[in-house]
Amino acid sequence: MASSQHFTHPRMRGWDRLTIGQKRVIWAWGFLAVPILFYAIIRFYPTFTAFYLSFTDWNLLRSPEFIGTANYQRMFADAAFWQVFRNTFAYLIWGTPISLVIAFVISYYLDRVRLMHGFIRALYFLPFLTTAAAMAWVWRWFYQPVPIGFINGMLSSIGLPQQPFLRSTSQALPAIMVTAIWAGLGFQIIIFLAGLRAIPQTYYEAARVDGLGEWAILTRITLPLLRPTTVFLVVFSSIGFLRIFDQVYNMTTNDPGGPLNSTKPLVLMIYQSAFSSYDMGYAAAQTVVLFTILLIVSLIQLYLLRRR
Amino acid sequence: MRNFLASSMLTIAAGLVVVPAQAQTVEIEYWQYIFDTRVRAMDQLIERFHEEYPDIRVRQTTFPYADYQTRIVAAHTAGQGPDVVQLFYGWLDNFVAGELIQPLSEARFPAAEIEADFFPIVGAMQRDGQYWGLPTAVRSLALFINNDLFEEAGLDPANPPQTIDELRDAAISAVKYDSAGNITSVGLTLEMGAQDHHWWREGLVRQFGGVPYDDDGNVAYDSDAGLAALEFVTNMQTEDRVGTTGFMDEGQAAFRAGMAAMTIDGTFRLGSFNSISHFNWTVAELPANDDGLRSNYASYFANAIGARAEGERREAAETFLQFLTSPEAMEVWLEVVGELPARREVAQTDKNLTDPVYGPFLAALDYAHTTRFVDEAAQRQVAIDMVNRVVLQNQSPADSLAAAAAAEQAIIDRSR
Incomplete structure (x- = not known):
């Protein structure tokens, strides 16, 4: 057979x-x-x-020629690059913790709300569904000086001096960061809520039987068990802030990344080098730097937040 | 069967007759960016061209402005591309270096004729005695005045400011503040990011006695004239407070909304301002200096022959380009797009010169300059930053001017 x-x-x-x-x-x-x-x-x-x-002088039109580390030397000698470098980390270092703390606090309390829970959750999630460009333009109008700026109109009506916001080298970056935090909040809240719901109720019941206070429950049970969720969100939102572009570009199109480069993140600089100046080699060198930063930041975070 | 054979033979025979006729028709491709009136004007021109030259078919391809150079380069790399292409005069060096276009033939576009018939600014399309393209239309700058705000401030819109000092005085009279001292309506829009950097470069620097660039194309505005020109612009913002950068988001929005007494803008803004219905506006020539010297900035999109066009396609492409730069085409372009004819005889007719809107723009073409940009966006950024350092960071105008000159020279040096 x-x-x-x-x-x-x-x-x-x-x-x-x-x-x-x-x-x-x-x-x-x-x-x-x-x-x-x-x-x-x-x-x-x-x-x-x-x-x-990144080791060539390619400009789209002429074929690339090897020029060694000239692009990197130019970049590290460029004051604008270091300004942009600092901006990128400012978005990361302020943006990630602030957005996560706010998202956690909201989801922690939202988790206990029964009345219209779904509706409130949807409200928080709505900005995440909206196009970043459209949102950025709305915020851009909020920040205008009088007579059309919403925030300055309110300040003026109660007798406070108007603020320059996007026209200030010190206020512009925080003003843009606020919109980025607000835009990402909905997603983070949803993830935190899912994480909170995944913690078995029996732990809380046991803790309450043993007489633990709310603060002890939060720090001993909720936060440690939320670790995987937090790790994910920290890595995810860090990468998001390091790659911030839409909000900055759309809120400052008249002077992209300005005034005086005070809001320009690395990605916008890359975009300008590549698709405005057609300096592809230089843009590639900046991309390599961004890649390295993303890699290092992600590895450090995964190491710090690893399960012991 | 015999019927079938016969009909087949007939079809083949008919095919033989038709094929040579089709072979005589040359199809060429025309590329430009998407801008409603430009596309419509070109559709009309192509229709007329087809009537005049039935053996040439022109196909128009359009793409978003932002993709302009990338599209052309990508097509070129793939061995494709347009036969006739539109390009900004400032991109010429890049297009020549990238071998995207070829020079016009001297036989059909004699240099002497071009220089006699066209405005001098088309010289920017010439390299080493060869012309690489020609514009249908050109644009220049002028002063737009909101008549209502002018009259409210006790000024006469029929008597616009003739000198730059009068301009400043008019702006000071026309600006409005609220009780807290916030500007609610500007006297003059101040936007280096819009057209002001052209006005500063080719207008004010020259009017204060300097030149923006030397004959070799190096930055030359780091001079007393450049400093006076910069201080003129920044003082209007810091001392005279006739306006602020970013008021109503941008100057043209402020003017459209009736919240700017004056703005400096180009011919290309006419389309947008023509729909203003809640106030009257007039156009005036940019003001002169005390010696009566006027200066303006003109720019244009030229049409050039793609590098890929050869043989009869090249012939057809040149025929189409001749048509696009003919008086007839220029009249269509003026009517549909509102851009000024590039030939003197078509532009400077009595009808056009006395036109209250086109007149001031046309007058400017005789004394206008074009800037040889190597990277317009980056060079504009240098000008924006130059003013911002003074206005936002209180840097001295002299230091800011020197920093700007060094930064722009670095951009120019890198392009060489």
């Missing part, structure tokens, strides 16, 4: 000899090959090309 099958299906021979385990491995790799190929071609190949381009 075995020999007759052998002759009738010669091509099946190799496949049939494999064990179930081996077949599973082949099937798994067969399916995995699709995303791996996709990533290799769409993600990794351009990434490596960017590394190469």
